[in-house]
Structures are given as C-alpha cells and as structure tokens.
Amino acid sequence: MAIESEVLVIGGGLGGLTSALAAAHEGADVRLVSYKQSTLRQASGLVDVLGYTPDGDGPLTNPYEAIPSLPESHPYRKVGVKTVRDALSLFDDAVPTYEGEHTETNALLPTHGGSIKPTARYPAGASAGLASDTRDTLLVGIEEMVDFDAPHVAAHLDATGVPFDVRGETIRFPGDLRADAKVTRYAKLLDTNSEVAVRGRMVPAREALAQRVNPLLEDEERVGFPAILGDDNPGAIRDAVGDHLGVDVFEVPMGPPSLPGLRLEDALFSALDEAGASIETGNPVVDFEGEDRIEKVFIEKNGAKIPNSADQYVLATGGFVGKGVESDRDGVYEPIFDCHVPHAEDRYDWFEGELFGDHEFARYGVATDDDLRPLDASEHSEFENLRAAGSVLGGYDFAAEKSGSGVSIATGYAAGQRAAQEAR
C-alpha cells in the first residue's frame, strides 16, 4: 500500500501552495508534501510580478505589457499573460488581506533599505505606506532592531525624490525586551496586548507603543513601523496604534525573518485546508519509482521510506535557497528526479566577478516545455506526469527582475490546474 492521491505536490512554498490550491479548485484529490519551511519566511511577503526587464529597464509601470517581450525561455512566456492574470486572481481570492488587485499597474512601496520597489500585490498593512501617496510620513525605528535604522531609511527615501516629506525617529520598544528579541516576541506582545511597564506604570502594549511615538509626531499624517505589528491580529494592532496617534499606521516589509512572509504562508495553508487538500510537512521526498511515468515517490522519515503515489506530480521544491536545485563540484542538479538542469560546464562561467553582477547561476533551474514538463538534455520531457513550478524553474532571475513571487504563483497555478485536469 501507499498513501494515495490524484495530484501530489512536492514543496510547500509559494509555488507548491498555489499548485495545490489550483488543483484542489479543479476538484482533484490533492496532497502536498514539504520538507522544511519555505523561503517565504525570508522574503518580504510582497508579490512582485515583474519590476524590471531582464536588461534592467524599469521600474515597469505595467508588468503584463512587458511579458510578451521576455526571452522565450522565461517561465512567463511558457504560461502566457492570461495565465499570469488568472493565477493572481486565484491568489486574490485565497488571500483577502492583500491589496493591489484593483489595478494592472505596479504599486511603488518603500523598502526597509529605503529604496522604492515596484510590486503587484502587497499586504493591507503596507498600503498606507505607498510611495505614490503624498501624505507626509514619519518612520519609527526600534532601537534594538538594527535592521531598520529609521533616520537612515528616511534619508534614502527622500533621496529617491518621493512626493512627500519623510522623517525618521528611533524609540525604545516598551517593556524592556532583550536587545536581540525575536520579531515574534514583539508580535506576540502586541497580539495579546499584554501589559508592559512604561516608567513604572503598567500599560497595554499597543497603547504603550503609541505613547512612545506620540511626542515625536509632528504634523505627519502617517506613521510607518518595521513589520513587527502582530502575527495573528495585525489589522487590529494597526488600528489601535493609529487611533491613539490619530494617524494611519503602516508596516515596512523587512528582511528575514519576515512576519509578512509568515502571515502569507499561514493564509495560504488555511486556504488549502479549506479547499480540502491533505498536507504533510517535515519530511523530504528523496526518491521515486518509474521510467517514463512516475509511479510513486518516497518520503523519508528517519530512515524509513514511505511510499506516496499519485496520478500526476508537481515539483515545486524551490531554487538554490529552497533546496530544489543543488550544486557540487561536478555541476548543478535537481536532487529528487535528477531532472536535467542546463548550466555552463565550467564553474567559473556560473558567476561574474562582481558580487551583484549578472550571474548565470541566478537563472539556473530546470527547463520545461510549454506544459511545464521538465526537459532532459535532448529536450524531451523527462516524465509524462511531472510538471515543475516556482523557483525550481530556470530561465529567469527573480532578484534582478523582481519577479520571484509572481513566477511562483503563475507557474504554480498552471502546473496545478493542468495536473488536476489530466488526473480527472
């Protein structure tokens, strides 16, 4: 016996979650298996579709218009513009706490580095911070959180020529937390609104935070904090702090570990649960059985290999960071099915001398046909019932183009939907 389903999705990142969701919406019996947590916890939680062309032109106003002129190898070209749009509507339905669906154009969001970033979807918590909004802005940094130096970020933003005045101030987070407190510690404190000591008096955390900011506020109409305002109830926290201050409050997306990424992951897992899919996380898929078709795959649990079988499979194991693509001295490879990963023979051709140069390896990943089936070295599909989605795919450079989440969502959607249609 084996654990059975119609569609088996391998990988629990943005690509895998969207695949599984799309397949479940098609009515398939879906099972998602994932090893560890996805790169979402490290990403900003913003959903970029396309911010710059591969040649570096941009920021792009309308990402969809630019898609047809991308190189043919690009995953967006494989699935087509319509699919990218459909995939984003699936995302919009699944994650109602995100905004941006009202327009085709990219929104411009301030980042924790003080730059402005073109993005297609953003958490509701970031929306009062849009750079196109002309209200004057106060950014508030937390002394203990060195990743967000508010005056510095404000100066950077100002230098980009934003249409508003922006200032940065730094406060001590109420409650005397340890200097390297985890973001989840701040979030929990605000979620539960537990009392903290402020100058000898016990005050609920949300109010205490507002009290710290209040004297610093001049006539700004909005206040931005690093993204630490709660895990379970971010909306209520923003409202409470905003009410105390009489302004709109927003969060600036942060680097790893990222609460917006974590919240997004939670939202997608709940949507998947609601759609009736089975989910198993914690153990890797390590092996498979089959020749032209994959018959079953094996999940390893402490030495035991547990068979899982399905009619159709989706490979969404991520790129170098997610562990879907790996490299050693001899080359670059995909570790589960050993799908072919095109790459330069010579290791020295993989990257450029400059740290942020145009590195080949950034585009490494499996190549597919238009149906997202991975191709072998002679361009035949590796397996008839395997599709690939997300950053395991090659042919694009998410960091340079600002297209990471968009590609994962679009290809995840296409792979999941097609897998389900074929399994039915």
Add this chain to the structure above:
Amino acid sequence: MSDAETPPETEFDPVAPNTGEEFEPVDVFPDSDDFDLRPGADSCYKCSTCDTNCPVAEVDDDFPGPKFQGPEQWRLKQSDDDHDIDDSVMDCSNCMRCDNACPSGVPLSQMHNTARGEYVSEQMDKLSVEYIRNRILANYRTSAFFASKVPRLANFAMNFGPARWVMEKTLGVTSERDFPEFARQTFREWWADRGGQVQSRENARAARKRRGLAEDADKKVAYFHGCYSNYNTPEVGKAMVRVYEEFGYEVVAPEQKCSGTPMFANGMLEDARRHAETNVSSMSELVDEGYHAIASCTSCSMALRQEYPELFDIDGIDKVAENTFEAVEYLRIHEDLKGEVQAADVDGELAEEFAYHAPCHSRNQGLDRQAVELFRDLDGAEIEDVGDSCSGISGTYGWKEEKYEKSMEIGEEMFEHMEHAEGETGMTECPTCAMQMEHGSGYEIRHPLELLEAALVE
C-alpha cells in the same frame, strides 16, 4: 539593501540537504565527555527561520532562541575552549519546532539536547533543588511505578493541598496543576489478564478470517505503550490493541522503559541512555523477527525515531528508528484506513465534536494533519483543528514553578481556539498536551485511537 537581494547562494553548502544522506551518528554520552557540538552548525546561514518558530522565545524575554542555542553557541565554543554552555539552554522546552524549520537542515534540537547534556553534566550543581526537582520530574516512570501500586492513595496524596504547597516551596513543582490520575489497573496488568500475546494472536487470526485475508498472514507489531498509557490512560493502549487486532495484526507488548523524552528535555542524558538501551534491545530483537515498533504517544515515537540515533550509539538503534511508526500513521501506510473510516460511523459516547490539537512532536514527524484529515470523513463525529500554536506544557516544562506562567501564556492561543471551537471535547495524541488542554479549558481529552476504536471495532 533591496529586499530581493540575491542571497549568498554560492557559499551555502548545507550538510543535510534533502537528506537521504545521513549524518554520522555521534555518541555524545557517556563514553566521551567530549560533547560533540555538531558539524551541522556550519550550514547555518543565519536566516532566523528557526527563531520564528520558537514558542518560548515568543513569550520569554530571557530566552535567546534556537539560533543562539544551536549554531551560535557552537561557534562561540569553537573559538574559545573555556566557553561554558549558556544556562538559558535549560529554558528550551525541547518542543523541537525549530528542527522542522531550518531550510538548510541544521539539526537544532540535537544540538540543544547535547548542550543541555553538557550543561547538566558539567555545570549544574547536583545538590541543587533545581537538579533534584528536574530529576524527579524527568523520572516520571519511577514515581508512576510506585504510585500505580497504590493508585487511590497516590491520586489523593499527589493532589493533597498541603503536600502540593510543600512541593512547590521546597521543590519548585507548581501547585497550580493537578497531577494526572493513576489508573486502578495498568495497561500491562490488563494485557496480562487478557492473555497477552497468545490471546492477541487468536484475535488477529479471527479478524483476518473475517476480512478474507490469509489466516497465517504475517501481520505483527510491537507496541511501545510508554509510561503514560500504561499508568494513567490504559484506555489508549487498549484502543491501540483492539484497532490493530481488528486489522488482523498480532500485537506484542515487549519489556520497555521510559522513552526518555522528559530526560532529554532536562539534560539527563545518562538516565535517558539507560532507558534507551532497554528499549532498543527489546525492539531491535523484534524488528529482526519482522515486527514494527508502534507508539501511541508522539513523543515516544519521536524519541525512538529521531532522538535515539541522534544522541546515542547503541547496537540496533538505526534499525529501530527506521522501523518505528506512530500508531495511526502505520495504518495509513499499510491499510486502506481512509476508506474504512469513510465507510464507518460512530454513535454513543464518542459521537462528538472534537477540538483537536496537534502536539509539537507529531508536527515534527509530519503527522500534525493526520487526525483532522482522517476524521473529517467520519460520520457521526466532527473534528476541528484548534490552530498551530504549541500547547505550552512541553512535558516537564510547564510543571516547573518558574515556568508555569510562561507555559500558560504559550498555551493561551490554543485555549482561545478551543473555546471558540464547536466541540467541547478535546483530542490530541500527546498525554502532556492533553493535561494542558484539560487544565486550560476544563474539557475532557481523548486520543485519536479511541475514536478509531469506536468507529472500526465492534
């Protein structure tokens, strides 16, 4: 720096990517007093994903979190031989959530277990109240063994107010909690009275005949019942036996001691090893005869599967790990459990709406969704997941006077979800989580095996 900056991909070469390749087993105790703080530390690239999972760091200002306890502490130790283990490692509850998080396969809980072992062995005062208290809590089996001889007296004495006050004042065991009740008849007494293995063989054969299977089919499992289902909740053990027999499995209940879970969490690796030796030796013999080891407590299966081979080097230890399964998981793999549950229904006492909590140690084995996904198809019962927070008790952690408040704070989210859930009966696989659920909500708590029994066994 832009937020989508290219991560340092080239330098990042994890030790255990997608595993399949194994770590060299390291024996940290007791042959060497050189507690090896694993090479896995080098694969940490400081993404802090582990820190976002730690329930203790979320509520405890003094706890620096898993990244510090594991990889950073090792780096410190490597650069400075005299660097002592930081005493904060004793605040880690060994929920092992961080283990599940790390994208680059750093064996965090193993590092914490090792560090605790070193701390307790080399830095902790063996005459301190804390050490004695921890040792008593960790050796629950011993207390339970004596208590079970006089269950009524023990039930009374353990929860006798003045005695509990003294325990709190002198030993630091919180008086907020009720000690679990001891059963009048232990699981093993029941098992022996019922006719042990011989009876089980007969029952299994009869079931196989009913099901049209070959009567001599080779279906047999060795039950690791653990302390709790033996002394406190024998109904779970009985359900396990009856469900397995119903599927035609012959059950044996070999000699066994505590799984060691509470000992790992208290750095008592020497105690844990003694118990592990007995368990591994009896289970590995059975594995050679074609048995699989089955546990109904998810911390027990976790110990046998993961902590043993990570910490000890005992003959047969890997074989036992590979052949250990959680009770419901095994049936999902080997039987059409889903189909049988779909075709079944329950009425009577267990026709209930259950508020289900997945224990951290089931999460780590990828079993956190199992009960909800299985029982949502069962007629007559409903099951609702009460969220992914930790229950907060983490075995002995929530029994310590100084940790009680934190333990309740961690559990708060679960209590709230339980309150909002439709059902007023709880369900979980872990006996200490059950204790916490009951304590925080007043609900009665059942084990999935009990519901399976009600659905599948007449």
